[in-house]
Amino acid sequence: MPAPSAPTVPAVALDLDAARAEYQALLAEGLALDLTRGKPSGQQLDLSDALLTLVQPGEARAADGTDCRNYGGLVGLPELRAVFAELLQVPAEQLLACGNASLQVMYDVLAHAMFTTLPGGERPWAQESEVRFLCPVPGYDRHFTLAARFGVTLVPVALTGEGPDMDEVERLVAADPSIKGIWCVPKYSNPTGETYSEQTVRRLAAMPTAAPDFRLFWDNAYAVHHLTEDRVELLPVLQACAEAGHPDRAFVFGSTSKITYAGAGVAFFGSSTANLAWYSALASAQTIGPDKVNQLRHARFFPSTQSVLEHMERHRELLAPRFAAVHEVLEAELGPLGIASWTKPLGGYFVSLQVPAGCSSRVVRLAKEAGIALTPAGAAFPGGLDPQDSHIRLAPSFPSAAEVRAAMRGVAVCVRLAAAELAAQSAG
């Protein structure tokens, strides 16, 4: 499934007056719908409510006898790490269970790399004249913000439908020692939904890099977040890196934010033994340990890897109709016109909608005025700047399927109006 590119405005002119009238009618509906962020719905959160009471008074000891209510334990509970090791494709002894957010772990790892020499590195990144990261686009805005926080320059690379354009990635990292990393959401990517192919993972693991301390920032946020019965497989990156002779290349991140609770789940960090030793020594100055009581709740809620997969089926039952609503409405409202294309993801939390070049910011503005909040146009690009102004990220998880339908009908009205305006300008 290649990433859709921006459609051109069709030769058949759209009727501008009709599009305007439609939009006036949409305004009159007075909608108030929000498709901005990849937030689980209340129904999804309800799926995990049993974990709230899984640690009762007198039951706060982990399998090894640790009192989870007290200090200590930087690596997290072994029983929880064992369950998520398989899902995140990291050996359990190389997987840490951390705090409540993988974003925080990514921040810490990047901050540590800025100020403390990585295994294989020559100096802290902050001592380089410039640090650059590749960022496959469209991508995740919080990754960009995090990089910007430390003055890292982002270099966009196109996505292909099976991961980043590897010819371009290989060319850049081989030539430029200031390129220290690449942001990857390797499975059901945010927002294109694509999964890196076996070939892509192998090339990322094996490619020669000018920087001796180059790292893959592997944000496997949607490892088990399938939208169909067809569970897409991802090649285990740590293993691929080790096999290619670059055992320290990958930092693997994950969390239960979209498995249990968003913000009250457990984050994970996996890497090579050398990278973990580097990280743990730094983390020990920073914390006396993660919230083990919450980890124990999670360990009891998920006694096995299989139990996580079964739990994700319940999420799928709630999410699939919302994603189907997006596709069906767009197909019915925009399909015949040839003025938009969109992804039909097999997992994850987003749909990428491409509208005619120069139209996406107009569509988002029109939608906002009609009470439909969309992710800002350009948000999936570094600096918030989509060079084509044609991409819109749709996040249908939080509203109900009926609300998603109403929102997407409205978005279609906005796309038709924006395209008609553009056609009129071109004609004028």
Add this chain to the structure above:
Amino acid sequence: MPAPSAPTVPAVALDLDAARAEYQALLAEGLALDLTRGKPSGQQLDLSDALLTLVQPGEARAADGTDCRNYGGLVGLPELRAVFAELLQVPAEQLLACGNASLQVMYDVLAHAMFTTLPGGERPWAQESEVRFLCPVPGYDRHFTLAARFGVTLVPVALTGEGPDMDEVERLVAADPSIKGIWCVPKYSNPTGETYSEQTVRRLAAMPTAAPDFRLFWDNAYAVHHLTEDRVELLPVLQACAEAGHPDRAFVFGSTSKITYAGAGVAFFGSSTANLAWYSALASAQTIGPDKVNQLRHARFFPSTQSVLEHMERHRELLAPRFAAVHEVLEAELGPLGIASWTKPLGGYFVSLQVPAGCSSRVVRLAKEAGIALTPAGAAFPGGLDPQDSHIRLAPSFPSAAEVRAAMRGVAVCVRLAAAELAAQSAG
């Protein structure tokens, strides 16, 4: 209550042979006791077990309707902030409820100050040729480690029994613009137990500093941790700073680590509006918010400020006998000899024991061989180096009162032997 200084070895020579025989008998007891860290006991943790089940399925909404299971809310739950605002002496609107550890918040604030100019500052601290912090000694080893992590040079200042030697502090900060901060545990200080006097707080708030971005790192870890019915009062530092014309001078930290669970509690950060705006902008790149479900448990467990104070009475009932055991055994075993002095704290988690100069590392080693684990000698000084080698931090909270008695009898044996050895050397 002035801090005890190192006693000199008494003129009356101790009987070395008798001391050796005593120590051999101690070894034969085969003790296994741990007084190293300020950890709550299991009984103390049990006091909070009701909070484990205070958020039941269907009950995860905060007072304002926020679903605590979902993303968002960087500032923390208002109802929890309101309760702890009074206890931490910070207006509720200037107090953030954060993650599971105040150490993490201190780390973040220091890291942010290293790399982003503070309100009133001229440049990030990392761009200075040197950054120095005053550290009242004896102090908290994790503060020192944190400073060392960022290359901050620690400048020891003596404690007086009512806080740091303010003449010295004022002299240093007025003259040296590289002094950017001071570590303070202002109430029931770790490990001396002293509380900063009103005069000390006012002078810290008012003193002219050569650095325009000088900060008090105010770790109010033991704000409500009284050991007697006499609840010692601390002057509110934010208010004192504002009154003295330095509204941005103080960073206030606190947590429920020793109120509810150690590692599964809630941390707090309070400061001026300008400092909070600076911090929040940086934190927003780092996290999507703290664990609000755990905050909600705490808010329900502590519906009022008064409920926290009542809860702390239960802690006191458990802790006071342990501290009494330390005092009684030391008094009986060492008091008549004049070879040791110790604090009798009104709150907090520690007793400071002073042994003859040159003896503390020997005492700790002897105790270790006898199965009594003590905090490493020198740990309360920067670099782990006590210039007098005379200070030992005792942490009696975790073992039972009977175990504390046994441990302290053993420590007394070790002190007598070390002092006898020293006297024999001096005589020899």
